[in-house]
């Protein structure tokens with residue numbers, strides 16, 4: 001299986017002198033193309049930092065990140081940004097959207113930035129994605145006129161505009177009620193089943209339980225992981241229980 005991203009012995013530190021601390025303390029991780037993985041662990045354990053390192057958003061102090069067969073340390077920042085824009089999608093807890101633009105314009109904004117010439121294609125693609133995630137009617141709405149779940153759907157549309165090879169989601173369901181969270185997870189499952197790899201950071205065992213593999217972080221290290229069968233819509237309780245047992249076992 002081809003790897004979409006490989007992290008080798010990543011060290012990332014913040015602070016200086018005596019205050020210097022390894023927030024990522026030698027993390028190695030591999031994600032297969034098309035894989036659906038999640039990262040759990042206490043607040044402050046380094047989950048977001050790991051995501052920013054693997055996506056080339058932030059540099060690292062030592063180790064290596066190989067994204068889609070390119071060692072990110074061997075190319076300049078601009079090329080890393082190009083890879084990020086063309087091959088990765090990002091979804092955050094609160095979608096960062098511009099208040100003075102409507103939903104549709106927010107969705108197309110990053111794509112317009114990379115490919116201004118193809119306005120018509122971009123619009124068509126955005127409308128198709130909005131239809132697909134069930135927010136067709138909201139195109140002209142202001143971002144303050146939709147629910148949290150709808151806004152997150154718009155965020156997912158934006159992340160999918162460039163047909164990314166992987167979506168990085170940092171607590172994408174963290175601000176949603178459990179029903180909306182499960183609906184967003186249905187959407188991620190669907191997107192993943194079409195071949196896009198997904199890496200989610202989550203606190204919610206019910207969210208993680210729907211992924212293929214769960215990595216557990218503690219103090220800047222991946223301390224354990226469990227591999228589950230592909231989620232087929234059944235036995236969510238059994239899967240949640242396996243996660244809970246593992247967390248008990250490794251005491252996080």
Ligand code: ADP
Pocket residue numbers: 014015023041042043044045046047048049050
């Ligand atoms: P998590 O996502 O698991 O909650 P983070 O990766 O956000 O954890 O942060 C891990 C640790 O790194 C925290 O202690 C946080 O305070 C620290 N940290 C993260 N970003 C920075 C930064 N830019 N400067 C200094 N410390 C940071």
Ligand code: MG
Pocket residue numbers: 047048049170
């Ligand atoms: Mg975080």
